[in-house]
Amino acid sequence: MTQSRLKTVIVTGASSGIGAATARAFSGAGYRVMAAGRNAQRLHAAVAELENVRTWSGDLCDAQACADLVSETIGAFGGVDVLVNNAGVIHRARAEDTTDHQWRETMAVNLDAVFYLSRAVVPALRNQGGGAIVNIASDWGLQGGERAAAYCASKGAVVLFSKAMALDHAAENIRINAICPGDVNTPMLAAEAHQRGLDVTETIAACAADSPNGRLTEPEEVADLAVFLASDQARAINGVALPIDGGASA
Numbered sequence: 001m002t003q004s005r006l007k008t009v010i011v012t013g014a015s016s017g018i019g020a021a022t023a024r025a026f027s028g029a030g031y032r033v034m035a036a037g038r039n040a041q042r043l044h045a046a047v048a049e050l051e052n053v054r055t056w057s058g059d060l061c062d063a064q065a066c067a068d069l070v071s072e073t074i075g076a077f078g079g080v081d082v083l084v085n086n087a088g089v090i091h092r093a094r095a096e097d098t099t100d101h102q103w104r105e106t107m108a109v110n111l112d113a114v115f116y117l118s119r120a121v122v123p124a125l126r127n128q129g130g131g132a133i134v135n136i137a138s139d140w141g142l143q144g145g146e147r148a149a150a151y152c153a154s155k156g157a158v159v160l161f162s163k164a165m166a167l168d169h170a171a172e173n174i175r176i177n178a179i180c181p182g183d184v185n186t187p188m189l190a191a192e193a194h195q196r197g198l199d200v201t202e203t204i205a206a207c208a209a210d211s212p213n214g215r216l217t218e219p220e221e222v223a224d225l226a227v228f229l230a231s232d233q234a235r236a237i238n239g240v241a242l243p244i245d246g247g248a249s250a
């Protein structure tokens with residue numbers, strides 16, 4: 001990688017939860033950050049305090065938009081070293097209760113965008129002599145979960161997409177890893193409770209109690225792991241799907 005300039009990261013879904021924490025963590029680690037999301041206003045609010053940050057708003061379900069995000073990042077910062085595919089949606093439903101729209105949206109955000117952005121960024125990483133992609137998958141990419149058929153399908157695909165890409169690009173010094181969080185303290189967890197008609201406070205407390213360490217994972221803890229996996233300290237780690245779940249998957 002180029003030594004003469006600060007490293008650059010693209011973080012998707014950077015307006016809330018794990019994505020916002022990840023933008024903060026990379027900024028704190030000295031990276032230039034391209035914070036990407038759908039809603040320009042929410043995005044600006046989330047990253048306003050950070051140094052060396054630019055924002056990009058658009059629909060990541062569109063292949064051309066993803067290609068534009070990568071080229072605009074290179075135009076703004078002179079290169080790109082790391083891509084964190086974090087944006088995601090969940091519809092809590094069994095297969096028979098999942099609408100076509102919910103299935104397509106889940107696949108479009110959780111999987112298609114990961115593919116479009118990864119495809120667009122690889123030539124830039126290769127040209128610079130290497131880089132890293134970190135995909136925020138899920139513990140439900142490793143095992144099934146109830147009433148989350150489309151989500152589990154999308155996250156399972158992200159895990160194997162990461163492993164396949166890791167093999168294809170290992171010799172080019174491009175590493176691709178997946179992070180598989182358990183229950184993380186973000187708006188998504190509350191949204192899931194709403195979707196299931198459950199009390200948010202009670203549901204979140206039950207999720208925390210279910211974890212061996214008795215608490216939810218915080219978005220900052222996932223963000224720190226993403227920074228580590230992107231760093232040279234993780235230079236021998238490639239193609240893993242790493243749980244961060246307080247021991248739940250043990």
Ligand code: NAD
Pocket residue numbers: 012013014015016017018019036037038039058059060061086087088089109136137138139180181182183184185186187188189
């Ligand atoms: P969140 O709802 O706070 O954030 C999701 C982000 O994705 C938002 O910023 C949203 O605007 C963005 N997004 C959704 N659709 C988009 C689109 N079409 N284009 C651009 N951005 C879009 O939830 P979170 O918990 O921070 O989720 C981040 C990632 O972590 C997701 O991929 C999620 O599946 C994964 N995850 C979350 C948990 C959890 O318990 N919260 C557990 C495992 C995995």
